[in-house]
Structure formats: C-alpha cells, structure tokens
Amino acid sequence: MASGDVRVWAPTAPAVEIEIGYPAQRREPLTPVGGGWWRWDGDPSAQIPFDYAFVIDGQAHPDPRGLALPHGVDGPSRWFDPSRFGWTDAAWRGPRDGVGALGGVLYELHVGTFTRAGTLDAAIDRLDHLVDLGIDVVELMPLAPFPGRWGWGYDGVATYAVHDGYGGPEALQRFVDAAHARGLGVCLDLVYNHLGPSGNHLWAFGPYFTDDHQTPWGKGLNLDGHDNAEVRQWVLDHAVQWVRDFHVDAFRLDAVHALQDDSPRHLLAELADTVHALAADLGRPVHLIAESDLNDEIMVTPTDRGGRGMDAQWDDDIHHALHVTATGENQGYYADFGGGTAAFPDGGPVAVLATVLQEVFLHNGRMSTFRGKVWGHPVEPAGRADRFVAYLQTHDQVGNRATGDRIGVTAGPTRQVAAAALYLLSPYTAMVFMGEEWAASTPFAYFTSFDDVALAESVRQGRRREFATHGWREADIPDPQAESTRDASVLRWEERGSADHARVWEAYRTLIALRRTVPDLASGRIDEIATDFDESGRWVSMRRGDVHVIAAFGETAVSVPAPAGAEVLFAMDGTYADGDVQPEGGTIDEATVRFSGPGVIVLHGSR
Structure with missing residues (x-):
C-alpha cells in the first residue's frame, strides 16, 4: 500500500486504532470514512520498516490486506510498497510468447522443499533446470503465511502476504522477474475456500465467513450473505494484486467446489471476468485453472454462456487412470479405474485409461463406487482438450499417501515413463510435479510446524487414524510435526545424473521436446x-x-x-x-x- 492508504474494513467495530511498531510503540485512532471502512491519516513511508496492527476491542490484529508478516501470523503486518521494485520484464508478453499457459507444460513445486534452503531466492538458482526440461509455467504451491517455518501452505491465513520464511513479497517479485527473463511464466496456487485453523484474524474485522455454508474445513466464505460485497471485493482485489503488482501469469484455484455461492453471479465468474479484463488491459494472457471435484464442464464454460469462466481445470480422473494402469493399485477412489465395477465393467485398467483420455472424465454421469452415487457430466473435448490439465503426480496424489512415496518407487522408472509419455504427448495441458522428471527417490510427505501444541497433536493423530484403516502401521507413518519429515521431502538434486534417474530425466526432456516440435501433436484431439x-x-x-x-x-x-x-x-x-x-x-x-x-x-x- 502507498502513502495515505492505510485503511481497513471493520463494519461492526465501534472504534479502530492502529498500533505502530514492534514491539508496540504507540496507538492512534483511525477515522471512519463510510461503508464500514476506517483510515489512518499518517504516512507509513516516514518510518521504515513500518510495522503496524489494527486494534479492535483492545486486541491487536494484522492487516487483512497486509503484504508482509515478518513476525508470524499473530504478529503485526509490515508496510510494503510493491511499486518500488525495479522490474526488467517490460518486453514480457506472457508464457509461450503470448499464448499463455493452456496447451503448455506446467511444473508444480513447493518452495520449502524444492531446495534445501527452502526460499524463493534459492529456487531462482534452479530455474535454468526447468528451462532445460522444456517447462512453460512454474506453478508455486500456496505462499500465504502459515504458522511455523514449514508447511504445505494450505493452512495459510493472511492471504495477501507472502510467507516470510520463503523471503516475503519482494522475494516473489525477484522470482517472477527472474522467471520471465528465462521465458518462464509463473502461476500462483490460491486458496479461497478456507483459512488455516491457527492464526486467522479475519473474524475480528467483519463477516468474512458464514454459518449458512459449511465446508470440510469449517464455515464457508461469506459470498452471498449480509455484507458479502466487501468480502467478494477482498477476493477480487487479492487476485488483481498478484497480476498488477507481482506480474503473475496464472492462478491455480484450490478446491473451488467448496466455494458455495447462491448469488445470481457466482464469485468464480466475477473473478474470471475481472482477471481477464485486467489481462486485456495489460496486453498479456492471465489464465485461471481450477481444482474442482464436480467433473462438470460448466467450470470451463465462458461466463457469457453461463459458465464459471475458468480457462482450465485439473483432471484427477486422468491421474487415477494412469496411476492404476502403472501400479495396479485399486483401493479407495482408485476402485473404478481398475475396471470390473459398475462404472466400467470390462477391459481392465487400460480400457478405463483409454476411455478417460478420450472422454476427459470417467465419472461423467457414470456410477462412482467411491462416492456411492452417479457423478459428473459428459464433456465434449471438441479440439479444446487444453482446458483440462493432465498429470501423473501432484502434491495431493503424492503427499496424501501414508509415506508420501512417489510413483517411480511404486511402479519403477520404466512404467513411470510409459505413463508420462501418454499424458505428455496427449492434447491436454500437461503438468509435471517437482522431481518427477528424474524419478526422485525423496518422498513428498505431509508436514507442518504448528506452534499450537493441541492442534499439532490433533493433526498427528488424525493422520495415524486415517492410514491405520488402510493397513499402515503407526511406526511407518511420518510424524507431520517432525522436522525430519520436511527434511526427507527436500529434493536431492545430485540424483539427476545417476543411473535410472538420468535415464528418466532424458526421457522427460525428449518427450516434452516432441510435444513442442512435432506438428501432429499440436492438434487438440x-x-x-x-x-x-x-x-x-x-x-x-x-x-x-x-x-x-x-x-x-x-x-x-x-x-x-x-x-x-x-x-x-x-x-x-x-x-x-x-x-x-x-x-x-x-x-x-x-x-x-x-x-x-x-x-x-x-x-x-x-x-
């Protein structure tokens, strides 16, 4: 925020103060300016660094729109002016020379385990590896601050900020600028469906959440109840910030099926129109990619045709079909993908895989054994297969296994490459999960570093109970809170040149090069x-x-x-x-x- 723009929305507060400094030095009153907004008339640039919090009913809270939280999720915000960064990407037209992310190859990475240092600046040093691989867009798992030093990021709370352990907001600007200099786009993973269970201060400011909608993580975001307009604007401004001030090229939106909105115009449609209008003004593409469990083409149908307006969505069905074919596993939600069920009775896993590759989803009006009901709707790819993202591994599909083991360990390098060839040379937008390209031996386990002892123990016991039902021994399930669990998940870059790892690396490079250069593979079918x-x-x-x-x-x-x-x-x-x-x-x-x-x-x- 710039000078004179320290303000906050707190519609029910009788008074709001600003607490300045860390440790706190003084408090000053804010002035009500209408619509539930309060403004501080001071100049944050006069005191650098400028740490501040908003005080309501005697309790200090970080800024809901603050860009930096150097003192943890419960500490004060730090004023940050994004316009001061010296960008060098004035000639940048977007990924793939203005085409954008769709139809290209994405690379999902977790900043905290991509390198031993676990920072955005350290990740810059590995960008040339991604260029050599043939990647078009780097997809960063969530960067919002979360409790502790290490975590996946889906427990983030101050969504406008960048986790201080990763380097804070200016480190993200340096990363994006460095990526653009190498021809790489940057995609951010944004979580709007919930906030983490620890460090959430939004409740103190206004009705950000509602009892009218429930999600697997608690109350839903207030998108259609009283005072929803400012909550919706909080989401829209958040996305605009990343495009305008951080030059981001795409968004992956987490679990959008949990964004329950009964408004005449769904938030996703409003978000799509807002982002696309900004992209048009900037003269470069910005794409929105949804994670959705609905298996419904409405997600990628344009808003002027009554859809949600997403440019693409993740396709877990392709992952499941590839995984079952390569590994033979058919438990849990994999059951239908091995064939021999009501969803697909004949032909085994390869027949299911063929169906999914041609029809986008297996559950497109078929019975879902795992869900116990008919699920999804038919999709017509019709040359637009790039609207769906295909992959062999993701943070979910690796990290939500009991030990975080990768498919190369389960199926072996040859079957991994065989499966990879099918999705990398398919007409779908492709995505590689970090380390997949050399069949990394390291797991990607679920890890946290919660300061709240009770919360940490709840998560620990929850993981044990969940996987015990699948036959795993408690001793084999990594402790999410143990530092060793995070450390074991850090990529070992020295592996790339050895034995099978080198063979897989060369295979992925070759397959991606074929995808980019063979004319027959440019069709959408x-x-x-x-x-x-x-x-x-x-x-x-x-x-x-x-x-x-x-x-x-x-x-x-x-x-x-x-x-x-x-x-x-x-x-x-x-x-x-x-x-x-x-x-x-x-x-x-x-x-x-x-x-x-x-x-x-x-x-x-x-x-």
Whole structure:
C-alpha cells in the first residue's frame, strides 16, 4: 500500500486504532470514512520498516490486506510498497510468447522443499533446470503465511502476504522477474475456500465467513450473505494484486467446489471476468485453472454462456487412470479405474485409461463406487482438450499417501515413463510435479510446524487414524510435526545424473521436446486409442495424426500393432522392433512392435 492508504474494513467495530511498531510503540485512532471502512491519516513511508496492527476491542490484529508478516501470523503486518521494485520484464508478453499457459507444460513445486534452503531466492538458482526440461509455467504451491517455518501452505491465513520464511513479497517479485527473463511464466496456487485453523484474524474485522455454508474445513466464505460485497471485493482485489503488482501469469484455484455461492453471479465468474479484463488491459494472457471435484464442464464454460469462466481445470480422473494402469493399485477412489465395477465393467485398467483420455472424465454421469452415487457430466473435448490439465503426480496424489512415496518407487522408472509419455504427448495441458522428471527417490510427505501444541497433536493423530484403516502401521507413518519429515521431502538434486534417474530425466526432456516440435501433436484431439489387457500383459496405443505412442505395462512379452516403416522418435526399455532395440531416428519394417516387458515407444509414420 502507498502513502495515505492505510485503511481497513471493520463494519461492526465501534472504534479502530492502529498500533505502530514492534514491539508496540504507540496507538492512534483511525477515522471512519463510510461503508464500514476506517483510515489512518499518517504516512507509513516516514518510518521504515513500518510495522503496524489494527486494534479492535483492545486486541491487536494484522492487516487483512497486509503484504508482509515478518513476525508470524499473530504478529503485526509490515508496510510494503510493491511499486518500488525495479522490474526488467517490460518486453514480457506472457508464457509461450503470448499464448499463455493452456496447451503448455506446467511444473508444480513447493518452495520449502524444492531446495534445501527452502526460499524463493534459492529456487531462482534452479530455474535454468526447468528451462532445460522444456517447462512453460512454474506453478508455486500456496505462499500465504502459515504458522511455523514449514508447511504445505494450505493452512495459510493472511492471504495477501507472502510467507516470510520463503523471503516475503519482494522475494516473489525477484522470482517472477527472474522467471520471465528465462521465458518462464509463473502461476500462483490460491486458496479461497478456507483459512488455516491457527492464526486467522479475519473474524475480528467483519463477516468474512458464514454459518449458512459449511465446508470440510469449517464455515464457508461469506459470498452471498449480509455484507458479502466487501468480502467478494477482498477476493477480487487479492487476485488483481498478484497480476498488477507481482506480474503473475496464472492462478491455480484450490478446491473451488467448496466455494458455495447462491448469488445470481457466482464469485468464480466475477473473478474470471475481472482477471481477464485486467489481462486485456495489460496486453498479456492471465489464465485461471481450477481444482474442482464436480467433473462438470460448466467450470470451463465462458461466463457469457453461463459458465464459471475458468480457462482450465485439473483432471484427477486422468491421474487415477494412469496411476492404476502403472501400479495396479485399486483401493479407495482408485476402485473404478481398475475396471470390473459398475462404472466400467470390462477391459481392465487400460480400457478405463483409454476411455478417460478420450472422454476427459470417467465419472461423467457414470456410477462412482467411491462416492456411492452417479457423478459428473459428459464433456465434449471438441479440439479444446487444453482446458483440462493432465498429470501423473501432484502434491495431493503424492503427499496424501501414508509415506508420501512417489510413483517411480511404486511402479519403477520404466512404467513411470510409459505413463508420462501418454499424458505428455496427449492434447491436454500437461503438468509435471517437482522431481518427477528424474524419478526422485525423496518422498513428498505431509508436514507442518504448528506452534499450537493441541492442534499439532490433533493433526498427528488424525493422520495415524486415517492410514491405520488402510493397513499402515503407526511406526511407518511420518510424524507431520517432525522436522525430519520436511527434511526427507527436500529434493536431492545430485540424483539427476545417476543411473535410472538420468535415464528418466532424458526421457522427460525428449518427450516434452516432441510435444513442442512435432506438428501432429499440436492438434487438440486424440484420433484413435487401442488397448489390450490380460493377467500377464497390458498395453495402450494412442494415435494423434501420424504419431503413435505405444506403452506396455505388463511383465510378459506382448506384440502390438504398429505402422510399418515408421520412424522411431523415442524408445525406452523392453521396446523391440524386428527383434532389436531401435534407437531414436531408426525405423521399423514390420507392422508390429514387440515388448519383452514394460516399455514405451513413440513412432511417426503411416497409419
């Protein structure tokens, strides 16, 4: 905020004061200016650093719109003027030279475990790695302050600020500027559906939450009740801040199905129109990507057609189908994806995978065994598959496993690459989870550092109870509060050049390069998928134009139809044509490819 702009919305407060300094030095009254707003007439730039809190009913609270919290989530805010940063990205037109995030390759990372230091400045030193991999947009897990030094960020509270342990708001500006200098866009993961259980001070200022709507985390955000206009504006201004003052290129919006809004115009639609209008004014794309459990195309339908206006949404069904095909796991919400259920009775996991790749969702009006009801709605990709984000791993799908183990550990490197080839060479927007590109051996476990002893113990016991029901021993479940759990989750960058890690790294680089350079892969459709499944072998063949991606996941030898005379664009393990392993650039003469076990080959040639 700039000079003269220290203000706060507190519609029910009889009086509001500002407490200045840390430790507190003095208090001064704020002036009511109408609409429930209060203003301080002093100049924060006259005292740098300027730490301040708002006092209501004798209790001090950080600024709901404050950009920095250097003293923890219960301490005062620090005034920060984002306009003082010296940007060097004046020529930046957006990711992919103005195309934006859709259709590109995203890379999800957690700042606290991406490097040993766990800061945004340390992450800058690894951006060249992402450029070399072929990434278009870096997606940062939530940066909002949370209690303690380490956490996933989904327990954030002061959403306008950047966690001090990551470097604070100016560190984010440095990161975005450095990313743009390398041609990388930046996406922020924003959480509007709830605030963390510790350090939330919004309740002191006004009706930010309502009893009318409940979420898995408690009261819902007040989007349609009394005084909802200012709450909605608080959300809209928050998103505008990141685009305008921090030059961010995209947002991932967490669990938007929990944003319950009975208003004539849903908050998401208003948010989409606001962000898109700002992007048009700035002359660069800004995309919104939703995480939604609804399996409903309304999420990515434009607002002028009655939709929510999101540009894309995560597609967990693609993840589930890939995971079950590669690992054979079929418990919990994976049950329907192995086939043999009411949702999909025949053909095994590869048939389910083929269906999901073609239809976007498995649960698109089919029975969901896990939910116990029919779920979702049909989607017509119609050349717009880039509206859905496909992936093999995410923070959720790795971190919400009991030990945080990765698919490379569970399925092995060859099956991982076979599954990766199917999503990286699909028409969907693709996303890689940090470390996936070299089959990192490190887990990504759930970890916290709550100061509240009772809360910490509640989380610890909750994790133990949850996974005990799945047969895990308590001793095998990492303690979320243990510093060793976070430390074990830090990527080991030295692994990249060794053994299988190097092979997986080269495979991901090659596959992403093919995605970017082969014309047939620029279409928004899949032309044909064939599969076969029995107890000993399973394979998937996906054709896009003259490109054939053939992936085998079984242990025994299988022969798969292939185009005779096709050029080999990529091959890994167990992939044979005419009896010999074919190098990239070679050709196959027979109309079959024979796999001795799990493997993958990418061909280009006649059908």
